Amino acid sequence: MCGRYTLFTDEEYQDIRKIIRAVQEKGHEVKTGEIYPTNPAPILVWEGKETVPQAVKWGWPKFQGSGVLINARAETAEEKNLFRKSVYTRRCVVPTTGLYEWDQEKAKYRFILPHANTLYLAGLYNEFQGERRFLILTTEANASVSFIHSRMPVIIFREMIDTWLEDTEKAVHMLHWQQPELHIATQ
Numbered sequence: 001m002c003g004r005y006t007l008f009t010d011e012e013y014q015d016i017r018k019i020i021r022a023v024q025e026k027g028h029e030v031k032t033g034e035i036y037p038t039n040p041a042p043i044l045v046w047e048g049k050e051t052v053p054q055a056v057k058w059g060w061p062k063f064q065g066s067g068v069l070i071n072a073r074a075e076t077a078e079e080k081n082l083f084r085k086s087v088y089t090r091r092c093v094v095p096t097t098g099l100y101e102w103d104q105e106k107a108k109y110r111f112i113l114p115h116a117n118t119l120y121l122a123g124l125y126n127e128f129q130g131e132r133r134f135l136i137l138t139t140e141a142n143a144s145v146s147f148i149h150s151r152m153p154v155i156i157f158r159e160m161i162d163t164w165l166e167d168t169e170k171a172v173h174m175l176h177w178q179q180p181e182l183h184i185a186t187q
Helices: 014-025 081-089 158-166 168-174
Strands: 004-007 033-035 040-047 050-058 071-073 091-096 098-102 108-112 119-128 131-140 151-153
Touching (some): 014 040, 014 050, 014 091, 050 158, 081 091, 081 119, 081 168, 091 131, 098 119
Antiparallel strands (some): 040 091, 091 119, 098 108, 119 131
């Protein structure tokens, strides 16, 4: 699961700063720092023949009751009616500077990709009553995360962003890739 993530804008996060600047130039604002469900945050989508940043709220509205869906299982997203069309036509990338998970004792851990300032997560988006919303795809956690939580986001390497967004056949295959090792960030 991915219940919160970070979007820091310090000098060393040039990719994030560039994405946020592009969103703001379109007249949209996004939250930075710790990102919670329902916060507006930048995502990357495929439009025309290029990757474009957009400001979108995190979480699909639930059809029964209140709350939002913030994650979908990559292993079953293609099979489920709620997610199938988005898997094929509405994929996105969620740029982050890390993600949070909590252990059994509610201790909070921030995970990062070693040797990279930006961690890109696979996501899906959809329209709900005229408003675009996104969620994050998760998979079974590898050993670097499983001692804290049984799920982790599907990671998209920077050089694979356009492939994930534009090439449906390869994107479906990427849902089942082995995930990279993440490290716990020292605060």
